[in-house]
Amino acid sequence: MSANTFGKIYRLTSFGESHGVAVGGIIDGCPPNVSLDLELVQKDLDRRRPGQSSITTSRKEYDKIEILSGILNGKTLGTPIAFSVRNKDAKPQDYENLKEVYRPSHADYTYEAKYGIRDHRGGGRQSARETLARVVAGSIAKQVLQQIDVKIIAFTSQVGHISLPSDYHYDSVDQDLIESNIVRCPHADTSQKMIDLIKEVKEAGDSIGGTITGIVYNTPIGIGSPVFDKLHADLGKAMLSINAVKGFDYGSGFQGLSSRGSELNDSFVNEGGIRTTSNNSGGIQGGISNGEEIYFRVAFKPVATIGIDQKTVTKKGDQTNLAAKGRHDPCVLPRAVPIVEAMTAMTILDHVLLSQTTRISQ
């Protein structure tokens, strides 16, 4: 139904093709009377934007946001916040050769099969340029969540075979360390290795994937629905809806599969409040937050656009060869960090607001 809408109470409906007039969205259900710092939103957009460093695509979009409604004198009105970002650096002619060809591991073929028509310019609606709207809505969600002291961060935790050290602790990651390097990994040694690997891959005209880790500090206890809309199920769906994502796990995840119950169970202790001595549950039990840190991993495949010759077919079914001419990212992770943050913030805020309907207020 709501193919282009995310969320139940705090809802983003996004629009826009990569090389159309504009990309943007409408945020519905944002609480009123919240003072918004739109420069912080612009800053998050800048963290997502192409051309920001030597390891991202050279497509240059300044991605200047325009707010069309919902804010008066810097405060939210409780009415829909519409926003748009005009597409400026469109070079449709770069993509003319793609009109009749299906790019391997892209959605050209499936879009055409589904709709019988597609905007071939820069991937049209399938382009990750759509995530710009998510970053705006997520950035605003982060500001709303600040009112109840919830803090969300994300960082690159793996690129190809290079991972953070296995004993790396997630309970207090420094945002400044994350932003101190172009790959957005908070561990200096590891980040340098990651950057080197991405440069090597870029040189080869190839691409590489990895994982981003997301963390939520200070989640209120008791948010999340216990059956179908478990908090981690909604987080998982949010992450899997990001372009190029192939997997999601939280807490002990896939990595804990060889351990036994007695090793993974988190004992409760009373430390002036009920806490757990370990956190293999990842802050969520039975789909409901227990107040510990929520942490999860998101697996991104190597981006499909590469500079190397590939076999494919045309719309008519003829065999052909293809090498990307458009600009592309060798590794999507550094730019995807604010997107993971955004989807996390929207999911958490949505569940915080939803949880306010559990009991009737007197």
Place this chain on the structure above:
Amino acid sequence: MSANTFGKIYRLTSFGESHGVAVGGIIDGCPPNVSLDLELVQKDLDRRRPGQSSITTSRKEYDKIEILSGILNGKTLGTPIAFSVRNKDAKPQDYENLKEVYRPSHADYTYEAKYGIRDHRGGGRQSARETLARVVAGSIAKQVLQQIDVKIIAFTSQVGHISLPSDYHYDSVDQDLIESNIVRCPHADTSQKMIDLIKEVKEAGDSIGGTITGIVYNTPIGIGSPVFDKLHADLGKAMLSINAVKGFDYGSGFQGLSSRGSELNDSFVNEGGIRTTSNNSGGIQGGISNGEEIYFRVAFKPVATIGIDQKTVTKKGDQTNLAAKGRHDPCVLPRAVPIVEAMTAMTILDHVLLSQTTRISQ
């Protein structure tokens, strides 16, 4: 909102506490005029039921389904199909000692935090007994999908550190092989090792997790929504909503992270229809099915209930020790196989029906 409802067009709303009067649900949006074989539904329930083999819990529930509406003379009416299964083997006194204690890595504490009240008998609503309703709705969905030749299977692919051989091929798994052994793994050698491990763990009063793999054969091309409701995002959410699930990946998933784009991209070929030469995309590109097999992994943690002493706290916050007295499964995977099938079937059917709204019929 729809905390206990799954799906958009084909919708299951489930109800029931583990030791209440009954567990069941209402299926809305089932196509009319479909002949249903209710014995097949009962058979799927039997595959999920406790006490079915030497490696599952000894709680005995015959789980006899009663249909209350929506079917006339063996055919669906297009009206809601309500069904219930009475709880017969309830031994509430077994759980009396749990009234005041929060079991580690269960949802006792979070339920109480959320609702201020909980049914402590056998976990109440948090019990995986709720999944019985999913198996019914999924089993019916499988029968509806048969009309368009879609086939869904699932099997145990990993228990603890024991996995299927890495070169195991998923393109034509034999359902009979899966059901030929009590762990539901289609590879004879591996299944025996898995069973041995589970027995060892059971002996120790402990528990062990693993992965279930799900496969969809013959998915129609073009189902799935391309932005927030990507087909794999909805599959992921469906799986993550199952009790004890900690992770989900599809196609190349987490395992392909060290490969490069040039290795993972799936080339298109025309073989009397557009196909791909490999299937790292897992049958889904840009959130839309491309007609290749859909395959994915679901990670289950070891069940939290173990026979070993654990530290925890009471409702009042006092420290205490706990060893499970209730019956429990050392490994949930064999019984979870029909649940994974069920959630897959509901998700696929829902998207098939949704995709029928894309164009207007003349």
Place this chain on the structure above:
Amino acid sequence: MSANTFGKIYRLTSFGESHGVAVGGIIDGCPPNVSLDLELVQKDLDRRRPGQSSITTSRKEYDKIEILSGILNGKTLGTPIAFSVRNKDAKPQDYENLKEVYRPSHADYTYEAKYGIRDHRGGGRQSARETLARVVAGSIAKQVLQQIDVKIIAFTSQVGHISLPSDYHYDSVDQDLIESNIVRCPHADTSQKMIDLIKEVKEAGDSIGGTITGIVYNTPIGIGSPVFDKLHADLGKAMLSINAVKGFDYGSGFQGLSSRGSELNDSFVNEGGIRTTSNNSGGIQGGISNGEEIYFRVAFKPVATIGIDQKTVTKKGDQTNLAAKGRHDPCVLPRAVPIVEAMTAMTILDHVLLSQTTRISQ
């Protein structure tokens, strides 16, 4: 989508055919820890049940409710409340002659056109027996609303050409007066005239319609969404979803159309709180409650089942004649009063809970 689900937060999903096994539903989103008096629910069912007086159908259904889940020791758990009522007085053979005939102004023809199949026994799913589920869910909603002192009543205000006096005041109607007579009209003279008319119509084998008025006292200020989900729009939809309803208006409604703005505008005054001097707005301004009484009218057509010969066609398209042999009501209004109350209660409770998401709680 949610064809058989009503509401967003407080949600009823109903099921059941008139002469199937049972009729019932699942209530999701009911606040936890509310003490429910199930005898009050049964009492509301009794107000709806057939055979209750000389002016209703003689079909006898005791409509004994069974609760299947969601309540423990008389208190709601916050989990789904499932309930069912078995169909006992089913006489399918009474309806055998209707298998091949479309009853005029019933939904036999449209059901068959939509689904290609229908349960002809007593109208199957189209029967107003479905409203039994609404009465249960509404009765529980009324008990939840009592916690915030909201009170809902409904009564018969017009039967055929006989109406309440035009100067009748709605600001404090006595529930006992309503229930003191079988037509459920709080004005003694008028109720007698209504009863006489219904008896006359019954004698003739015919049927008659009228209006029911609904009132909500003490609605919290500020509930209702201001654009598409205006409070009166949701109330209107709720009423129009009841069988046989043909119209809805609120406040000055259709009756105020010949007055001018200067006559209908409600002036604000400060009387230890902002109030209006008149209430032509019907307690709702811009879709949001202003704290004054909400009042509205619901128009019911004469029921389509009559004892008089009518022309119609068979499934095969042959012309035929039909006179009802089944039992029927000459006037549906007395039994519809608790249904109007129920739909009102569900709508108001849903909006009360929804309004708790407007701001973020700190």
Place this chain on the structure above:
Amino acid sequence: MSANTFGKIYRLTSFGESHGVAVGGIIDGCPPNVSLDLELVQKDLDRRRPGQSSITTSRKEYDKIEILSGILNGKTLGTPIAFSVRNKDAKPQDYENLKEVYRPSHADYTYEAKYGIRDHRGGGRQSARETLARVVAGSIAKQVLQQIDVKIIAFTSQVGHISLPSDYHYDSVDQDLIESNIVRCPHADTSQKMIDLIKEVKEAGDSIGGTITGIVYNTPIGIGSPVFDKLHADLGKAMLSINAVKGFDYGSGFQGLSSRGSELNDSFVNEGGIRTTSNNSGGIQGGISNGEEIYFRVAFKPVATIGIDQKTVTKKGDQTNLAAKGRHDPCVLPRAVPIVEAMTAMTILDHVLLSQTTRISQ
């Protein structure tokens, strides 16, 4: 939830305050590959726009639509269609005096109660300027519906006490006649009387209401959901969501209440297809279309803004007097005709698309 979203499959999310930057919306779920004539959309906007005749407000907005996405070379892509209309004639200073005052029978007070903040400029979000987005989405829906030959019209049928003749036939109303006069009534004599009355009311600085009748010709048989989402219930909600609407009825409606079942029942006949000899059902039986004309009435109150002195209170609760200085319509009906058409078109298209999910396509 979806406070600013209308529809399930064909969905409009609207945004914008009356004197903010822009008003507009996003249409999701529009079928792909439909050739759109955007001049027809602009024409419908012109029928809604202020200042179009001597009996509407003199506020001049050219309301030039800009399409931001979803259309390529004149064809829909199946992706979201975003559009906006910039607010040009904003005179915020006209409304400075309303910052602290609650206008009688407007939503100033209720907005402030709900959100704790409001945009006082021209009513902000409560302004009927929001309906501009509805007209765009409805106009596009009409073009999509043309593909299956559905035709929708609306006209003014009553102004104050002046109505169309009671024997006026609705089965083939001429759209040109409707547009031939400024009040949009298809009956020449009546339209002149209506215009005279509106001019008289305008002269007096007062306002007047009335009814608009909507008609759908050639609705496919079998659309509409039979229980909560009855076709007429969704039409009713759609109409009641329009500013100033106080009532809705369809078919025999409120006007048939004094007739008996034997008079109102519609006999079936076979005339090369099953038809009814009369149409008191208004084209809908049991919530499902039967192929006959759908017709309904929408009651609009006199607009609340008048030029006559009224008593009210300020935000601080002080008593004050108010006479409108802003421009206003003496009668909203002529401009509301395209809005009624729009909401009808969206509702019908939504149900047409939804009905395509009833059966599974092979």
